[in-house]
Amino acid sequence: MTPWPKLERGPLVPQVEAMLRERLRSGEWPAGTKIPSEATLASQIAVGRSSIREAVLLLCRDGLLEARHGSGTFVTGAERTVEDVAGLMRRARLLEVYEVRRSLEVEAARLAAHRAPAESLGALRALLDRRRSLGDDPARFVAVDLDFHDAVVGLSGNVILSELFTHARPVIENALVDRITHDGPLIDTADAHDALVDALERHDEEAAIAATVANLEETIRALRAE
Structure with a gap:
């Protein structure tokens, strides 16, 4: 020894x-x-x-x-490096962000399915088209993605929900960009986004909620499993 x-x-x-x-x-x-x-x-x-x-x-x-x-x-094993700890902090922060988003956006989607006018859906689909084209640029991708969700919250017709999302957005945006930049792309939820617009078009509240949960819950489960 x-x-x-x-x-x-x-x-x-x-x-x-x-x-x-x-x-x-x-x-x-x-x-x-x-x-x-x-x-x-x-x-x-x-x-x-x-x-x-x-x-x-x-x-x-x-x-x-x-x-x-x-x-x-x-x-138990090898010591965690500074990079390991930083990665854990990014995951923990993003998990908290997604938990808050789920609470806010599920209700917003339900209300939007009831209240959104048909003429507003073309703008949502245009945002989804832009979202698909920006996968290699984390900052722009996140900005357009949040433009989409901001628009859905706006369609809820609830001013307080819109205010809450406006105040939460900078935190959400920074956490997402930081995570993608350091740890790579998040889970692809493009199908859930399409399903949400389809549900709004049909004024289907349950489908709108399901699409929103599918979008957020899959990432929440992945973050908890890491």
């Missing part, structure tokens, strides 16, 4: 955490193995057991170690 480095003056827990983290990085403690007991580590490193306990808790919080009651503490 590699000798433990000598402790320096100063707080002990950060030093112990760094030592344990280095053992994990070096592969000396491979994934799935049980690390030495708290008492053994305290003796080897020449610190109190409380310092070992706190350092291990920090590594458990980072997902590098797992404490199993009655069995000991085990190595």
Whole structure:
């Protein structure tokens, strides 16, 4: 076993955490193995057991170690990189955005199916045509996609829903562009968008709701599964 480095003056827990983290990085403690007991580590490193306990808790919080009651503490895998954490944050933020969108847009679609005049649907179909042509440009694609959804919300005839969407749009737009730029395209929901316009044309509230849920829920499930 590699000798433990000598402790320096100063707080002990950060030093112990760094030592344990280095053992994990070096592969000396491979994934799935049980690390030495708290008492053994305290003796080897020449610190109190409380310092070992706190350092291990920090590594458990980072997902590098797992404490199993009655069995000991085990190595779970490689440390997350900054890029991994950033990706997790993007997914978490986008998931929250989609949960809010679902609440707002489902009701807007229901009302739009009841209230939208037939002459307004040509503009919606034109936006869908533009949306299809901008798949390689994340910022423009998202802008046109949200123009479409903004128009549907507007057709609901509910001023408060429209105001809510207007205020939420910058957050939605930034989250979508950031996700697509870093992690690639979202799930293709073009069929759900077409189905929504068809439902509005028929004044079919249930179909409009189903199309809106199909558009948003598939992405929500994918984000939760990642």
